Amino acid sequence: MNRFIGFLRKEFYHIFRDKRSMLILFGMPIVQIMLFGYVISTDLKDIKMAVLDHSKDEYSAEIINKITSSGYFSLTDNLKSVKEADAVFKKGDVKLILVFEPDFGAKLIKNTRANIQILTDATDPNMANLEVNYLQGILQNYNVEINSDKKAPFSIQPKTRMYFNSNLESVFMFIPGIMATILMLVSAMMTSISIAREKELGTMEVLLVSPLNPLQIILGKVTPYLALSFINALVIIGMGYFIFGVPILGSFTLLMTETILFIFLALSIGIFISTISKNQQVAMMLSMFGLMLPTIILSGFIFPIRNMPLPLQIISDLIPPKWFIVILKNIMLKGVGIEYVWKETLILIAMTMGFIGLSLKKFKIRLE
Amino acid sequence: MNSKQKVIRVKNMYKKFGEFTANDDLSFEIEAGEIFGFLGANGAGKTTAIKILCGLSYPTSGEINVAGFDVYTERESVKRNIGYMSQKFSLYEDLTVFENIRFYGGIYGLSKSEINFKANDLLKKLDLEHARDKRISALPLGWKQKLAFSVAIFHDPKIVFLDEPTGGVDPVTRRQFWDLIYDAARAGITVFVTTHYMDEAEYCDRVSIMVDGKIEALNTPEKLKEQFHADDMDQVFLSLARKATNVE
Structure with a gap:
């Protein structure tokens, strides 16, 4: 010993x-x-986002507000034309551009349909995917919110819960x-x-x-x-x-x-x-x-x-x-x-x- | 020589690796206190033989008795009674002089007080007292070599095996090193040494020369020179080694 x-x-x-x-x-x-x-860290936090708002109405403003207040995205630029998109992405800071079509709010109310376009910098494909998913999630929530007083005839509402790591x-x-x-x-x-x-x-x-x-x-x-x-x-x-x-x-x-x-x-x-x-x-x-x-x-x-x-x-x-x-x-x-x-x-x-x-x-x- | 007691007895030792015979029918006896030179070119089978004698490998056949114990059945006792030093000196560079002594003393089961007592003795003898707490890496090569030898015989073994112990050292240091070997032999420790330096072969009591796995000559340096009509051991060695076929 x-x-x-x-x-x-x-x-x-x-x-x-x-x-x-x-x-x-x-x-x-x-x-x-x-x-x-x-x-x-692969978690999303303060992703820099630019907005090209052709409509500038209360609905687009509300949506932008919802997105920025989530903590995942922060608004850095307001673009005037889609031509700027290329330059903005090339600079590298902005990873995501949100485009509202003209008369977004009006179309939403009258036609019950309005379009938002999401442009992403996919040089990092995983992150781009993640960003789009998060953004869609927020938009989905907003959709539900504005429809809450109306009775949509048929609608499936997925309620997700992340088991074992709820905050991912x-x-x-x-x-x-x-x-x-x-x-x-x-x-x-x-x-x-x-x-x-x-x-x-x-x-x-x-x-x-x-x-x-x-x-x-x-x-x-x-x-x-x-x-x-x-x-x-x-x-x-x-x-x-x-x-x-x-x-x-x-x-x-x-x-x-x-x-x-x-x-x-x-x-x-x-x-x-x-x-x-x-x-x-x-x-x-x-x-x-x-x-x-x-x-x-x-x-x-x-x-x-x-x-x-x-x-x-x-x-x-x-x-x-x-x-x-x-x-x-x-x-x-x-x-x-x-x-x-x-x-x-x-x-x-x-x-x-x-x-x-x-x-x-x-x-x-x-x-x- | 203090006594006629045989400390190493080897009879018909064979070691085969497949078709290749590294040790071919070796037989020799070594007496206590003898300095035995074990010579041979590289690849002649020296290392294989030493490994068997030290209990690092088993022979294929033959009767081998080291320090009074059988190498097949009493390996532990063999190991307890031998010391070993290789060309590489085998001291830990990142430990101090004393820590090395304590470690090697410890693995041979010496008690703490024994180690302390003998270590002081040894450091005094080697004139290394001032370096007791210095790391080995800070010592010159000659000191390392002397210390390595002293550590190899620290537990008072009956036999010490030295595998080319003077490689890469200058002639003066080599001479001093041989003084240590003589001291050990006088104290009754049998010295089994391999070397490449033929002048060192002259310092041995008896010398064996291996060629192609066989012992071709075994006698005192004087008798060997006589036998081969040579002026020095160099010539003896060369006239034998020329016969070799499997030199590396």
């Missing part, structure tokens, strides 16, 4: 004396949460993703680099010649990262909960158990990477391109999996963070118990055992 403590102490010295490690361990999670929470806060989606990314980074990448470093420096040989057995060496290398990853997970969930109000509706114990399971999986991947890489450089490259990129791109963290082409969807099934993110979202946002995430949990367990098995096999071949 004393030996093991001595080993752990040495590992912690390595970590705490290396500025890069410290930065990844403690700077990265906080920076990522801040970035995703505040900067990279994008940070709800990012916290699970950041958890998966950071835990991969700390557990898998840093472990693999730290083991590869011992190989590169020749100290691994000395450790193997010593009375420590290989299992003790691996445990000694892995335990500090297990502890630090766990602390990181707590920090991320804590920041999500207290700063951004991301709920934890399900059982906290289950959440933490799943997190530890995922950390074990990431550690076993890290060990596996270190068995196939000769030095730190290789370990780093393998972790970056084999783990970090797929985690960010294919895990459903940022891009929805169901929109990917089928081959990529199949690949995404092989990516461990995908399952972890599903588990996290289910527990945190839907508040479900193990009965809804047991399949994903089993997949994580199977993957962990797979990587440990592969590493052992690799290791035995080396000893032969």
Whole structure:
């Protein structure tokens, strides 16, 4: 036991004396949460809008008022002719132009029909889509409002409610993703680099010649990262909960158990990477391109999996963070118990055992 | 030599990787306190043999006894009784001198007081007391090498394996390093050393030369020179190594 403590102490010295490690361990999670929470937001807020009002009557004024008071859009320009539209979009600030046809109000009352044209800057197609949807929603509401005293013969009124994230806060989606990314980074990448470093420096040989057995060496290398990853997970969930109000509706114990399971999986991947890489450089490259990129791109963290082409969807099934993110979202946002995430949990367990098995096999071949 | 006790006994050791035979019927014995030079060109099978003797890999067949223990069945005891130092010196650059000593002492199961006591002794002997709390990265190469050797024998092993310990060091430092090796041998530690420097082969009590996985010569440097009608070990080595077929 004393030996093991001595080993752990040495590992912690390595970590705490290396500025890069410290930065990844403690700077990265906080920076990522801040970035995703505040900067990279897909929520609509104060979208700059211009109006070309050919009619200028009380109805058009009321509609403009409704739109700007929603908080999603702010009126910046009043255009005089549709010819200006091109120039306004090219300048870049205005993303949306609302055009009222001449005699808008009169047509609305007399003919019961009037047209509004929406022009958008679709250089960012997702945002353009979102803006149009929001705008249509507001117009739809207004429609209902002006018809409230009359009896429309047949009319379907959809009443929407967004389950599990009623305000559509994008940070709800990012916290699970950041958890998966950071835990991969700390557990898998840093472990693999730290083991590869011992190989590169020749100290691994000395450790193997010593009375420590290989299992003790691996445990000694892995335990500090297990502890630090766990602390990181707590920090991320804590920041999500207290700063951004991301709920934890399900059982906290289950959440933490799943997190530890995922950390074990990431550690076993890290060990596996270190068995196939000769030095730190290789370990780093393998972790970056084999783990970090797929985690960010294919895990459903940022891009929805169901929109990917089928081959990529199949690949995404092989990516461990995908399952972890599903588990996290289910527990945190839907508040479900193990009965809804047991399949994903089993997949994580199977993957962990797979990587440990592969590493052992690799290791035995080396000893032969 | 203090005693005639054999600390390494190797009989008919084979190591095969598929069709390739890295160690072909090696047999030799080493006495306690002996400085044994293990020579051979790259690819001759030295590293493979050392790995087996250190318990890092299993032989294909043969009887091998290290420090009184069988390498098949008593690996743990073998490991407890040997020390190892490689060309890379194997100290942690980001730890201080004392932290390195404490770590290596610790993994061999020495107690805290033992470590403190012996560390002070060692630092005094190496004249490194002032550098006790300095990081290894700040030390010159010669000091690192001496410290690495001292750390390798810190737990008083019966045998210490040195795998090209003097690579990349200047002649003066190398000479000083050999003084340390002599000290260790006088204290009864058997030294098993591989080297590329033929002048160092002269410092050994006995030398074996491996060619293509076989030991082609094994004797004291004097006898070997006589046997091959050579002026120095360089010529002995060259006349043997010329026969090699699988030099890298």
